[in-house]
Amino acid sequence: MGIDLNIVIVTYNNKDLLKKCIESVNKSIENVALSSNVTVVDNASNDGTEDLIKSIPNVKYIKNKSNIGLAKALNIGIKSNLDSRYTLLLNDDVELFPETINLMIEMLEKYSSAYGIPARLIYPDGAPQRMKLKIIGVSKSIKQNISFINFAGTTACLYKTSIFNKIGLFDEFYFFYNEDLDFSLRAKRNGINFVFNPEIKVIHHKKKGRKKVEKEIKPYFYATDFYFYRKNYGILFAGIYLLMxxxxxxxxxxxxxxxxxxxxxxxxxxxxxxxKSTIKNFKNLVKQ
Structure with missing residues (x-):
């Protein structure tokens, strides 16, 4: 028999924050009347993450042989329970509040046409994290009230698992960044939207979590952006991006x-x- 809620946490050399994340998830699960499991997908950490997970009961642990990037790791976690009703995706540098998961589920049940609900991200001191970016067809602008939106970031987002059967999984080209933007744009083009409630928040240790992997993710920035524009908007937009x-x-x-x-x-x-390699091999790289 399948579970109702699959919670997927992707991690890489972030043991201390991961511990806080899992502890907050377990407290939040206590307020949910659904069967659930926690799946940690580890991109080959070498900081003692595996020993940490072994010390925490009821956590499914999947360790990759190398750092395969965020999108691939997310897909592994999602596919581990594709028959669940809901899938909650979390970065390893977020902390939930006790009521977070229950409020997310209530929102998706109330607004049944929505296929996901991202949490509002705040700093540990309670200050909101600003996120304002507009791409043709997708807006990341923060709303101040309950609204239907067309962008759902993967930092902390609850999805109806059926969305992955409808439009597919995350494009695995994206090592880090733009996987959520690409997925959200695909959802919009398929008539799927998300709902947002600014009162549903999670703490995001933004700089602490990202600083540790900076050297590995920065070389992907230009290629990731080019791939996104070329795939979704064609040669003209990609050409303008390349000039810049x-x-x-x-x-x-x-x-x-x-x-x-x-x-x-x-x-x-x-x-x-x-x-340069992405430009040369683009046609062989694009899959979704």
């Missing part, structure tokens, strides 16, 4: 050389080569 990207790369290269920032220069060269 190569201008930015050239300017950054001069600055890094002038300031003898060898680490940043090496990272920039890796990013440039990945971008």
């Amino acid at each position: 990207a190569f201008w930015h790369i050239k300017r950054s290269e001069k600055n890094f050389k002038r300031n003898n920032q060898e680490d940043k220069l090496l990272m920039l060269y890796r990013a440039k080569e990945r971008l």
Whole structure:
């Protein structure tokens, strides 16, 4: 018999925050009258994460052999329970409140046409995290009241699992960033929307969680953005982006050389080569 709620947490070398995340999830589950399980997908951490998970009961642990990126890891967690009613996706650097999951479920039951509900992200001191970005067809702007929206980030979002059967999983090209934007745009183009309630919040340790993996994710930025524009908006938009990207790369290269920032220069060269490879192999990379 399947479970009602599949909670998926993707982690990578973030043991201390992961512990807080799981503890908050377990407290929030206590207020939910549904069967549930917690699945941690580990992108080959080497900081003692595996020992931590072994010390916590009732957590399903999937350890990848290497860091395969966020989208692939999310898909592994989702596919582990595709027959569940709901799927809650969480970053390892978030903390839920005791009422969070129950409120999310109540919202999806009340607004039955919506297929997901992202939480509002706040800093540990309670200050809201600002998120304002508009791409043609998708807006990340924060709403001040209950609203139907067309963007759902994967930092902390409860989905009806049926959405993945309707429009597919996350595009696995995205190592980090844009996987949620791409998915949200695909949902919108299929007539699917989400609901947002600004009173449903989670704490997001934004800078702490991201700083640890900065060297691994930065080389993907240019390639990720190019791929997103080329896939979703065609050659013209992708071409405009490339002009800006190569201008930015050239300017950054001069600055890094002038300031003898060898680490940043090496990272920039890796990013440039990945971008060139993505341009060359785009047709073979795009799948959804």
